[in-house]
Amino acid sequence: MAKPVAKPARPADSSTRATRVLNWLLKKLPTRYREKVLDYLVLTRMDRPIGALLLLWPTWWALWLAAGDFPPWKPLIIFTIGVFAMRAAGCAINDYADRKLDPQVERTAGRPIASGRVTPREALLVFAALLVFAFVLVLFTNRLTIELSFAGAALAALYPFTKRYTYMPQVVLGAAFGWSIPMAFAAVMNTVPPVGWLLFIGNILWSVIYDTEYAMVDREDDLKAGAKSTAILFGDADLPILGVLMGTFLLTMLFVGQRAALGWPYWLGLLVAAGLFGYQHWLIRDRIRTACLAAFRHNNWLGLAVWIGIVLALAVR
DSSP states (O other): OOOOOOOOSSOTTOOHHHHHHHHHHTTTSOHHHHHHHHHHHHHTTTTOTHHHHHHHHHHHHHHHHHHTSSOOHHHHHHHHHHHHHHHHHHHHHHHHHTTTTGGGSTTTTTSTTTTTSSOHHHHHHHHHHHHHHHHHHHTTSOHHHHHHHHHHHHHHHHHHHHTTTOSOHHHHHHHHHHTHHHHHHHHHHSSOOHHHHHHHHHHHHHHHHHHHHHHHHHHHHHHHHTOOOHHHHHGGGHHHHHHHHHHHHHHHHHHHHHHTTOOHHHHHHHHHHHHHHHHHHHHGGGOOHHHHHHHHHHHHHHHHHHHHHHHHHHHTO
16 A cells, blocks of 8 residues: 655645635634634635636536526526535535545645544535535525536535546536536526537536646556546546547537527637637646646636636627
8 A cells, every 4th residue: 555645734736825815814713713714614625716716617607698698696696606615515525535545645635634634524514514505505596406406416426436436537527517507507597408508518528628637636646546537547648638628628619609699709718718728738748747737727717718708799799
């Protein structure tokens, strides 16, 4: 068995800026409470907002496309808050599932459960509380959205365990991250049209792309720990396969634009997305860990570019 790496005080991939903000927000709490609250916030990745943003952009794509304009305030607020709640819940159950793997991986050895600052039982309680909160939010929508939410909760709970049994957990992650898309269409239109499912497929492709870039950071450690990922599955063919996936995503989003009858701003947004993909591919060309992590984080700008394209295309109709 591989030797566990040293356990740092914080995860290696924490955002320095986000951590400073969290420390500032908690500075008036007594020390004994501040440290515990901070551990819970790190458990739910509030020190790394990038993951929530990668979940937020597709949700907003769906809300704007479903409404054909600026979406109603009620679903916009519900889904925006719900994105952060479900992402936090997914992170808590992920760390619970990986509690024996994380200490063996350099990037994750400082996570709260792996380093002993949060117990597995506490993580399960946090997961359950966030799931209940998210479900309460969904109760303010309609019946179809509520019914779809059960599948979304199941996907969020299932994903962390798939990396033990399949080399494609990123596909399950894409479905879990993208389930807000059919739910958003259901909340606004009380149905999920074909363009909604097409957008859902596009998001799965995008998730496989950025989470493979993320998994490339840990590939050597995951091999030793026995975890599975698309980065391991693709092996030295990772770069050409990612290139094909990027092209397929762009083609899928082209079909989305056609079905939704979007105008030139959307096509300009896709052109920007293609350029951003090109830059990501250049970043990871040597498979350096820091570069792969930078490429993963860079997807935030891609999601933003597509969303701006959708908003402007709907505005100039």
